[in-house]
Amino acid sequence: MSSIGHPRHQSGLALEEMPGPMLELREVTKTYGMGEVEVHALRGINLVVREGEYVAIMGQSGSGKSTLMHILGCLDVPSTGTYLLEGRDVSVLNEIELAEVRNRRIGFVFQQFHLLPRLSAWRNVELPLLYAGRRPRSARRERAMAALGAVGLADRVEHRPTELSGGQQQRVAIARALASNPAIVLADEPTGNLASDQADEILAIFEAMHNQGRTVVLITHEPDVGERAKRLVRIKDGLVVSDGPVRP
Amino acid sequence: MNWAETARSAFESLRERRARSGLTVLGLLIGIAAVILTVGLGEGAQARVSSAISSLGPNLLTITPGSTTTGLVRGGLGTAGDLTLADAQALSSRSDAPDIAHVAPVIQTGATLTSGSSNWSAPVMGTTPVFTTVRNRQVVVGTNLTAAELASQAHVAVLGSEVSQELFGFASPVGQVMDIDGVPFNVVGELNTAGASGASNEDNLVLIPISTALDLFSKPGPYAGSLSEIFVSATSSSTIGAAYEEANDLLLQLHSITIPSAADFTITPASTLLSTAATVSKALTTLLAGIAAIALLVGGIGVMNIMLVSVTERVKEIGLRKALGATPGLVLRQFLLEAAMLGVLGGVLGVLLGLVGAVVLPLLISQQIDVSLVAVVGSVVVAAGIGLVFGVYPAYRAARLSPIDALRSE
Numbered sequence: 097m098s099s100i101g102h103p104r105h106q107s108g109l110a111l112e113e114m115p116g117p118m119l120e121l122r123e124v125t126k127t128y129g130m131g132e133v134e135v136h137a138l139r140g141i142n143l144v145v146r147e148g149e150y151v152a153i154m155g156q157s158g159s160g161k162s163t164l165m166h167i168l169g170c171l172d173v174p175s176t177g178t179y180l181l182e183g184r185d186v187s188v189l190n191e192i193e194l195a196e197v198r199n200r201r202i203g204f205v206f207q208q209f210h211l212l213p214r215l216s217a218w219r220n221v222e223l224p225l226l227y228a229g230r231r232p233r234s235a236r237r238e239r240a241m242a243a244l245g246a247v248g249l250a251d252r253v254e255h256r257p258t259e260l261s262g263g264q265q266q267r268v269a270i271a272r273a274l275a276s277n278p279a280i281v282l283a284d285e286p287t288g289n290l291a292s293d294q295a296d297e298i299l300a301i302f303e304a305m306h307n308q309g310r311t312v313v314l315i316t317h318e319p320d321v322g323e324r325a326k327r328l329v330r331i332k333d334g335l336v337v338s339d340g341p342v343r344p
Numbered sequence: 345m346n347w348a349e350t351a352r353s354a355f356e357s358l359r360e361r362r363a364r365s366g367l368t369v370l371g372l373l374i375g376i377a378a379v380i381l382t383v384g385l386g387e388g389a390q391a392r393v394s395s396a397i398s399s400l401g402p403n404l405l406t407i408t409p410g411s412t413t414t415g416l417v418r419g420g421l422g423t424a425g426d427l428t429l430a431d432a433q434a435l436s437s438r439s440d441a442p443d444i445a446h447v448a449p450v451i452q453t454g455a456t457l458t459s460g461s462s463n464w465s466a467p468v469m470g471t472t473p474v475f476t477t478v479r480n481r482q483v484v485v486g487t488n489l490t491a492a493e494l495a496s497q498a499h500v501a502v503l504g505s506e507v508s509q510e511l512f513g514f515a516s517p518v519g520q521v522m523d524i525d526g527v528p529f530n531v532v533g534e535l536n537t538a539g540a541s542g543a544s545n546e547d548n549l550v551l552i553p554i555s556t557a558l559d560l561f562s563k564p565g566p567y568a569g570s571l572s573e574i575f576v577s578a579t580s581s582s583t584i585g586a587a588y589e590e591a592n593d594l595l596l597q598l599h600s601i602t603i604p605s606a607a608d609f610t611i612t613p614a615s616t617l618l619s620t621a622a623t624v625s626k627a628l629t630t631l632l633a634g635i636a637a638i639a640l641l642v643g644g645i646g647v648m649n650i651m652l653v654s655v656t657e658r659v660k661e662i663g664l665r666k667a668l669g670a671t672p673g674l675v676l677r678q679f680l681l682e683a684a685m686l687g688v689l690g691g692v693l694g695v696l697l698g699l700v701g702a703v704v705l706p707l708l709i710s711q712q713i714d715v716s717l718v719a720v721v722g723s724v725v726v727a728a729g730i731g732l733v734f735g736v737y738p739a740y741r742a743a744r745l746s747p748i749d750a751l752r753s754e
């Protein structure tokens with residue numbers, strides 16, 4: 097896999113040179129109020145992810161991992177507590193500022209791929225660049241081509257999602273996440289809809305991304321997937337129950 | 345994402361839903377075409393009535409027997425119906441009525457016309473040679489009535505073009521003989537074709553000398569010799585008012601009437617007919633345009649409906665776009681543009697359909713349609729506006745969607 101953008105650092109640093117926090121959650125809670133019934137999805141999460149880390153967040157459905165993912169992705173804001181992304185408190189941002197953070201700092205990979213069916217592969221990858229206001233179109237195309245090349249789809253750029261296999265579609269989605277060169281890639285059950293050989297391909301791409309120094313946070317409920325990361329955070333009932341490196 | 349990029353995205357999304365977009369545009373374009381055609385129809389009718397009335401003669405005053413109505417009180421009934429040749433004579437006086445150029449007294453009767461095996465019925469007007477001048481008509485074949493024929497009560501007739509065609513086909517009627525209620529007349533001339541003005545057909549008439557008409561057709565009784573009407577032309581369009589006053593004063597004096605409101609005659613300037621007709625056709629145009637506007641409103645509701653369906657259906661796409669960095673403003677812009685594009689497309693196609701209709705319809709319904717530039721430009725603008733206005737609510741709903749809910753929907 098060739099490099100995309102400029103990786104922030106080379107991996108293999110000594111512990112004493114540990115990089116600063118990429119994202120930091122301090123006592124983050126999220127409560128969904130539904131009249132008299134209140135649902136406490138997150139009940140005080142403390143989490144620090146450093147630059148270049150490859151973290152898997154694991155939990156059963158209902159554990160709060162989806163809510164956590166939404167907050168990490170700036171799709172939602174915490175009820176209480178602070179979320180610092182690259183040192184900046186994003187829990188106080190308004191909708192427009194959040195949109196900009198999502199556009200420039202975060203790359204999303206979803207379980208359902210979420211590709212627009214009428215657009216070809218490269219035009220799907222182009223979308224975040226469009227919202228970033230990158231011009232002209234040829235520059236966006238060039239960038240999208242590079243991203244697709246990096247996930248091994250250089251020969252599929254004009255194909256529509258329906259003409260691609262599930263694994264290929266997810267690779268297009270990964271190219272889209274990488275296109276704007278985000279600080280962090282957030283993947284929500286990226287292999288949930290894939291056969292195991294295709295899932296392996298996708299996980300290999302995440303691993304390569306990590307090796308190039310990109311910060312990757314992967315959310316899953318499958319232990320095999322979680323164990324492919326370098327660090328495993330388990331959550332249950334809205335709280336972190338364990339956090340530590342994955343033993344190879 | 346700038347306007348051009350948003351427009352491209354909006355257009356692609358409309359193209360993807362071709363059938364639905366097409367049907368929405370169809371609803372709008374019918375409304376637009378209806379507006380253009382109804383307004384055109386109204387304006388065409390107005391133009392035709394105006395030109396027909398002004399062809400009567402621009403400086404024309406028509407004097408008819410019968411009193412003007414003042415409030416609910418009509419003038420003396422017994423005095424109605426007594427315009428006489430003496431009245432016409434007095435109006436011709438240069439000194440008493442200096443602003444009146446010509447006076448054409450008319451005795452009108454319906455009569456049966458026969459020539460060989462053809463017969464036809466038409467109004468026969470006994471009048472004087474100046475009738476053609478006063479009424480702005482020309483004798484295109486043969487000759488007009490003459491003073492000599494008037495003096496000798498000659499049995500000569502000048503035909504309107506429709507009468508001529510009914511009795512003699514396309515051959516020249518001049519020199520032919522026809523019977524008017526059984527009395528033989530020589531045809532000496534034919535009038536130009538004038539077309540219909542309001543209710544009367546100006547081509548279905550026969551002119552004969554008024555002396556002959558008095559001799560042959562005047563009914564015995566108290567109104568024997570009374571005129572049907574007197575046509576008066578003013579010396580110019582600026583003296584119509586003065587001519588009106590002179591005719592009015594003169595006739596009041598001749599009829600020994602002291603209270604003007606009790607007059608036993610009515611003087612109608614052509615301009616009055618014109619403004620009455622204009623008022624009527626304006627009301628008609630307004631009514632038609634109102635109906636068309638309702639059609640347009642229905643088209644607009646169609647746009648709103650389809651945009652709401654589109655937002656509901658594309659919740660996932662909206663969520664994804666937001667996750668990728670689309671601000672609420674950009675989402676709003678895209679949906680507004682989609683609605684406006686439907687509007688503009690409906691407007692442009694509606695104008696085209698309207699223009700085609702304006703060419704084709706007159707061939708079928710013999711009604712003139714005047715397409716006005718204002719209606720064309722106005723409808724395109726209105727259609728785009730309708731798209732925008734009716735697109736606001738759906739676009740707002742799209743912009744407010746929470747990206748989480750949007751992405752979660754399966």
